[in-house]
Amino acid sequence: MTALLREGEATGTQCLVCKTPFRPFISFGRQPIANAFLRPDQVAGEFFFELTVGRCDACGMVQLGSLVDERKLFHEEYAFFSGTSKGMASHFERFARTMRGRLPSTDPLVVEIGSNDGIMLKHFAAAGIRHLGVEPSTNVADVARASGVRTVSRFFDEELAREIVASDGQADAILGANVICHIPYIHSVFGGVKLLMKPEGTFVFEDPYLGDVIEKTAYDQIYDEHVFYFSVSSLSKAFAMHDLEIVDVEPQSVHGGELRYTVQHRGAGAVSDNVVAQLRRESDLGLDRADTFERFRERVERSREDLVDLLRTTKAKGRRVVGYGATSKSTTVTNYCGIGPDLVEFISDTTPIKQGKLSPGTHIPVRPYADFQSRPPEVALLFAWNHAAEILAKESDFVAGGGRFIVYVPEVQFIP
Ligand code: SAH
Ligand code: TMP
Ligand code: ZN
16 A cells, blocks of 8 residues: 555556546645644755646546655644634534434444544544544544544554454444545555445545535645545546445535545445435536636636735735634645745644644744734734634624734635
């Protein structure tokens, strides 16, 4: 499996699903690791790679043109803690409740891939349900363990699936959120699911949806961790190669628009009308046509011009601009648009591990939320636009005091 991960290997020549050569339709230039917030002494050795995305004409899978080794991305200092958003905490509580309702009554087993700090599995642990989290980033896994979530710090693949079957038996439910699209060795993952899932079991996962990325020009979803930009149409083909099938899909509003897929062994369950309807939507959106991606590229370029113009004008008027949320997504935006400390004074973030560090590539200081509160700027650049509802509710005083947010998805504009 790891043979597929050789650093800098240009997958840009070969589809990770069907091995057909493809050419990228967009390049974001030289980019650092999206979640690699740096201490000042780490600036000199900062790692960069060329970030490109392409679509395989043969199977339709949209994917990165080159990969960063997973051990450089997910490790003992991983910066993303799922629990930093209250909105996501309630989302995963609901997700867990829905899944619990579908489990058989006798001693079910739930396995979650990419369980992070236990945001979802802790609800199964609290209910005394047999569970196992698979989480390679040891710092976030330790938080999960501390809240009673049984966690193994490994990368999920077919080999690990075999080991879990030997130790725990097959799973009734395999879950994953914002992780399946991160794993380039997709055949090993799907092969592992095939082995690990009981005959009547389900594999339920959600990831950013290609349809939303295209419709909203959400180009900031594109960064090193997001290897794949899934659609029902492309995923169906990949699952079919493992005798698995998508039986249901449900759109989710979190993280800027995701799709939740329910997958079973082929023939184990009836395929919902939702799947057919979503496929029709994908064809209406033109996800099967190369020109759709050309137009996306044009909109991304325009978005960059609009954002830089707006920031420069705002700055010229003497207004302070502070970034809100040191998201991994913002790394693509700041590096692609050339937004540094000259345009954004600092980025406010509630995650302790990010504070006191510099944003990857552009080296904007990341500071605690208290710094935003004690001296609010005139303008906040909302890097965490996917949490806009939660943040706007929290920042009603900032807005009441005349503060404004800039967003760039789906368009560059001030809100409110
Ligand atoms: N599920 C959480 C975390 C998403 S971040 C949520 O939605 O908030 C992605 C997580 O997947 C990280 O914690 C990362 O360490 C983990 N991960 C990356 N590759 C993995 C793999 N091959 N197997 C299991 N987990 C993986
Ligand atoms: P995400 O978009 O990948 O979920 O990352 C959100 C980041 O924004 C994370 O670092 C936490 C931060 N954040 C804040 O600083 N304040 C907030 O109110 C929220 C919701 C997130
Ligand atoms: Zn392909």
